[in-house]
Amino acid sequence: MQFFSFWRSLASFRVRIALNLKGVPAEVVFVDIDADTHRADAYRKINPQMALPALVTDDGTVLFQSLAIIDYLDEIYPTPPLLPADPLGRARVRGLALIVACEGHPLLTPRVRRYLDRELDLRDSQQNAWRRHWTVETLAALEGHLAGHKATGQFCHGDTPGLADICLVGHVTAAINQQISLSPWPTVKRIHETAMALPAFARAHPSAQPDTPEAMRAK
Amino acid sequence: MQFFSFWRSLASFRVRIALNLKGVPAEVVFVDIDADTHRADAYRKINPQMALPALVTDDGTVLFQSLAIIDYLDEIYPTPPLLPADPLGRARVRGLALIVACEGHPLLTPRVRRYLDRELDLRDSQQNAWRRHWTVETLAALEGHLAGHKATGQFCHGDTPGLADICLVGHVTAAINQQISLSPWPTVKRIHETAMALPAFARAHPSAQPDTPEAMRAK
Incomplete structure (x- = not known):
């Protein structure tokens, strides 16, 4: 399995967390967006949309869009699950993830x-x-859905990390990069801290990748 | 089941198609975005994000984000399926849908x-x-993934309509509203025409809803 990734890409960050949580090894291919490598023919042949990330399975099938890739990983490697077992819980977790993926991230x-x-x-x-x-x-939309909701636990949905947390930490990373204080959104802040304390999340962080420039590395 | 909808909302259009394909009845509540009804307290209590659509189940659970709602409907009412049976096929269809939902639509x-x-x-x-x-x-990203792909059939994936087609027709509707000619993207154009010829798609169109203003109705 080949995983096409860029250190700073928050969508790549999501898939890195999922791979870490599942303990699935992948050969990582670094695509430098800053050098327009994603627009070059080599990557364009893999993903005509020229967007990161992409996952190429061992039989050569190209998967694209981070949430579709994570859904696939969750089906093929079901442990630990990244979505709840019940349809209503799955709808809530997918909805929270899509708030980030369809509304926050696309504008950034x-x-x-x-x-x-x-x-x-x-x-x-x-x-x-x-x-x-x-x-x-x-951030406000996430807090509105998370704060005081009976299904919210240590994580967005219960006490184990999943798809919604994966998307939440990426969005909070974007906020922190902008020096936005998280104090107005205490539930989001708490879940971000809880998740980033886990090695699977911490090791996936943009500041800790092999292709992270020296100046951007976590000290 | 209550479905909160607005005639012009392309995300509402997606859920309307899914409800029609499944033959699931829902009590439709019209929320007039042009009159800022989505920001009023009544709707804000249902969806703190103040975004459309929302689906409220008979036990009062609020579902949000169109793709999460459609996934839920597909689990609860499995016939006809809106996603392929195999994980790779599901990943492709989800990826195509997310190109529209996470990249095209959010900017419009x-x-x-x-x-x-x-x-x-x-x-x-x-x-x-x-x-x-x-x-x-x-449109170009969709065409790049659809044209010449062995899994593309009469519809985005094979010969039955599904989640990707639901998202595609919404995006093409936005293009048509802008008088954009579809000739550079013949596969997208063909699939849009094939899908919109089905009553489940046609009846869901923004120009044919009870809350569509008279001037915007299909003649």
């Missing part, structure tokens, strides 16, 4: 930042305000 | 248009260029 991706910069010629202050706005809106 | 939503308009004060021509850019990028 490199291709959007490139558009704001090159096509709209926004000032740095406007670009920062854009990122902060959508980051905060998603 | 009312809250993003509001930000471009009010916070960035973009001219109409810039707003139109923004919408066209992300709409086209997603």
